[in-house]
Every structure is written in C-alpha cells, then in structure tokens.
Amino acid sequence: MENKTKSTATPWKVLSAILAVALIAVSCAWAFTANGSKGQPTDKAGTEAPATADQGKALSADKIQQKRKIIIDTDTAGDDAAALIIAAKDPNVEILGVTVSEGNVKLDQAVKNALMTLEMAGSDAPVYAGADATYTGNPRNVFSVFGKDGMGDQDLIHPTRKAADGSAIDFILDTIKANPDEVEIIALGPVTNLALAFDKDEETMKRVKRYWSMGTTGFGHGNATPVAEFNVYHDAEAYKVFAESGVPVTVLGLDMMNDDVIHTKEWLDEIASKGGLSEFFAKSFGGLVKFNEQANGKAYADNPDGTCMACVLWDGFVQETEACHPVVMTEDNETYGQVVLYKKSYGYDSGITFEDYNFNVITKINSKGFREKLASLLEQ
Numbered sequence: 170m171e172n173k174t175k176s177t178a179t180p181w182k183v184l185s186a187i188l189a190v191a192l193i194a195v196s197c198a199w200a201f202t203a204n205g206s207k208g209q210p211t212d213k214a215g216t217e218a219p220a221t222a223d224q225g226k227a228l229s230a231d232k233i234q235q236k237r238k239i240i241i242d243t244d245t246a247g248d249d250a251a252a253l254i255i256a257a258k259d260p261n262v263e264i265l266g267v268t269v270s271e272g273n274v275k276l277d278q279a280v281k282n283a284l285m286t287l288e289m290a291g292s293d294a295p296v297y298a299g300a301d302a303t304y305t306g307n308p309r310n311v312f313s314v315f316g317k318d319g320m321g322d323q324d325l326i327h328p329t330r331k332a333a334d335g336s337a338i339d340f341i342l343d344t345i346k347a348n349p350d351e352v353e354i355i356a357l358g359p360v361t362n363l364a365l366a367f368d369k370d371e372e373t374m375k376r377v378k379r380y381w382s383m384g385t386t387g388f389g390h391g392n393a394t395p396v397a398e399f400n401v402y403h404d405a406e407a408y409k410v411f412a413e414s415g416v417p418v419t420v421l422g423l424d425m426m427n428d429d430v431i432h433t434k435e436w437l438d439e440i441a442s443k444g445g446l447s448e449f450f451a452k453s454f455g456g457l458v459k460f461n462e463q464a465n466g467k468a469y470a471d472n473p474d475g476t477c478m479a480c481v482l483w484d485g486f487v488q489e490t491e492a493c494h495p496v497v498m499t500e501d502n503e504t505y506g507q508v509v510l511y512k513k514s515y516g517y518d519s520g521i522t523f524e525d526y527n528f529n530v531i532t533k534i535n536s537k538g539f540r541e542k543l544a545s546l547l548e549q
C-alpha cells in the first residue's frame with residue numbers, strides 16, 4: 170500500500186509542477202501583450218502609437234502620397250480666388266500648379282491675382298501664365314464684372330512672387346506624364362489652355378484622372394447671353410475642343426447658384442470686418458456686388474468657382490448628376506457659347522443618340538452651410 174501511495178504521489182507532483190510552469194508562462198505572455206498589442210506602446214486613449222520616430226515619418230509620407238493631386242486652370246478674379254483659397258486650405262490636397270488664361274481680366278492681371286491669392290492663403294504652389302488670347306485669336310469682350318483688376322479694385326494685389334518659368338500648356342502636359350491617371354484638373358475659366366494642350370498632345374490629356382468644369386448654364390439661364398455662360402461664351406471654340414474630346418468631365422453649371430452659395434453685401438461686409446484673409450476674400454467680390462446692384466437691382470455676388478471647388482473637395486456636396494452628351498455652339502449668332510446637353514436618360518423624339526455621354530452635369534448640391542464653412546476656412 171505504502172509503495173502504491175508513493176508511486177501515485179510522484180506523478181501528481183510532476184503534474185502540479187508542469188501546471189505551475191504553464192501558469193507562469195501564460196501570465197508573462199499576458200503581461201507582455203497588455204503592455205501594447207504587437208509589442209507597441211499605446212497612447213493615453215489606448216490607441217496604437219507609432220513605435221519609433223521613423224515609423225511616424227513613414228505614416229506621414231503615406232498620408233502625403235494619398236493627397237489628391239490637382240491642377241487649377243483659372244482666369245483669376247473674385248470667385249476664382251475663393252476657389253483657390255478653398256483648395257489651399259484643404260490638408261488633403263496638393264496643388265501641383267495653377268495655370269492661368271485671360272478671361273475675366275487680361276492675362277497679366279489674372280496671373281497677379283492668382284499669385285496674391287495663394288500668398289494670402291499661405292500656399293507656394295507654382296503659377297504658370299498661359300493663353301493671352303482666345304483659341305482662334307479673335308478678341309472677345311473682356312469686360313470684368315469683378316472690377317478693372319478682377320478683385321474689386323480695392324488695391325489688394327501686391328504679390329511678392331512671380332509666375333514660374335515655362336508655358337502653362339507644357340506644365341500641364343509634363344505634370345500629367347509624370348503622374349498618369351492621378352491628376353485632377355479643375356477648370357474655372359475659359360478653357361483656352363486646356364484646348365491648346367489637347368491640340369498639342371491629346372493622348373496625354375486623356376490620362377487625367379478627372380476633369381471638373383465650372384461652365385455652361387447647366388439646365389438654366391445664361392449670364393453672358395440668355396443661353397451662354399461666361400466661361401464658354403468667352404471662348405466657345407476652346408470649350409468645343411475640350412467638351413467634345415470625350416474625356417469625362419463633372420460640370421457645375423450656373424443653374425446650381427442657389428441662395429446658399431450667393432453672398433449678400435451685408436454678409437460680405439461682416440466677413441470683411443474680420444481682417445486678414447477674410448477681408449481679402451470679401452473685398453475681392455466688391456466689383457461684382459456693385460455690378461449686380463447697378464445691373465440687377467440687388468447688391469449680391471454669386472460664387473460659381475468657389476462652389477465648383479466645394480463640389481470637387483467637400484464630401485457629399487455633389488448629390489446628383491446627369492450623364493449628358495455636350496454639343497458646343499460656335500456659330501457667330503445668338504447661340505454662340507450655348508452648350509446643348511443631350512441627356513442619356515431621356516428618349517428624344519428625334520431618336521438621336523450618341524456613343525459617349527462624357528459630361529456628368531451636376532443637378533443637385535448639398536449647399537447648406539457653404540457660407541459658414543467658407544467663413545471658418547478664411548479664419549484658419
């Protein structure tokens with residue numbers, strides 16, 4: 170019996186010892202894991218923090234790579250300035266360059282306006298001078314509703330930088346070649362620069378990730394004529410090259426200018442009183458307010474280019490679009506600058522259909538809070 174007892178007690182002790190060692194091992198593993206999953210430290214909120222400074226840098230580099238790469242093509246006046254500010258203040262955007270053409274004002278003035286706006290907004294994005302005449306060379310009316318200098322004639326424009334060397338057209342093509350299918354181009358003026366770039370190298374222009382255009386009347390009334398919007402009317406031949414090339418374009422027309430994206434004189438005065446970039450922004454609309462007061466009996470300014478940039482950059486701003494085939498009218502008559510938009514979703518009595526419906530025309534925007542968001546960006 171005694172031997173039997175001894176013989177059963179010894180394996181029990183061995184088993185106990187094994188269990189004790191196993192428990193210690195499990196405890197150590199738990200303590201190691203609790204110190205930070207995957208061995209990394211946690212911050213006070215319990216979220217993972219980069220283990221080393223190098224890893225932190227790598228994360229930042231990733232974020233920079235994920236930024237949207239954009240080129241802004243502009244004939245800089247007041248509402249273009251608003252668009253440039255919105256883009257310059259967006260941490261998720263890299264402005265690769267700003268290309269300028271004549272339009273609202275002559276080329277030299279538009280370049281200075283772009284440089285000054287970027288400087289005020291804290292951006293050192295390069296500015297390239299482009300077309301100083303229309304696509305055909307025929308002079309068009311350059312009367313500016315934004316004042317003689319395009320920025321309200323308030324003595325706002327004293328840039329310390331100069332335009333970058335080289336042509337805007339070459340800059341556009343070289344940048345697309347260096348970043349194929351990654352660059353978005355946002356057109357805020359007559360698209361003369363883009364049309365010239367299409368002429369020079371259409372294949373490269375087809376490697377743009379997405380085009381955005383503030384242009385056309387949408388499905389509404391024009392501002393240059395009853396059927397034409399200013400940017401198209403100023404250089405319809407250029408818009409024809411651009412629109413009828415078949416590249417996909419998201420289009421903001423004039424019909425989307427609702428009360429939320431219109432600035433009253435009272436609101437602009439309130440913004441101007443804040444000084445700094447707010448004052449610069451508000452005063453740049455002074456010419457348009459004056460024009461509307463005299464021509465339309467109301468002191469207000471709409472902001473199509475600023476609204477277009479919100480469509481590009483603000484999540485959920487664009488709510489609905491309509492796929493259309495554009496035909497741009499260039500005959501020298503009442504229809505000059507009209508863009509006929511054939512809806513893909515509509516069956517026309519004529520039976521007419523097209524191979525491509527490359528225009529996505531915006532038909533609904535979520536513009537509530539546009540002014541408030543803009544005001545807060547201006548104070549950043």
Ligand SMILES: [Ca+2]
Pocket residue numbers: 243244245246248249273357358474
């Ligand atoms: Ca413009």
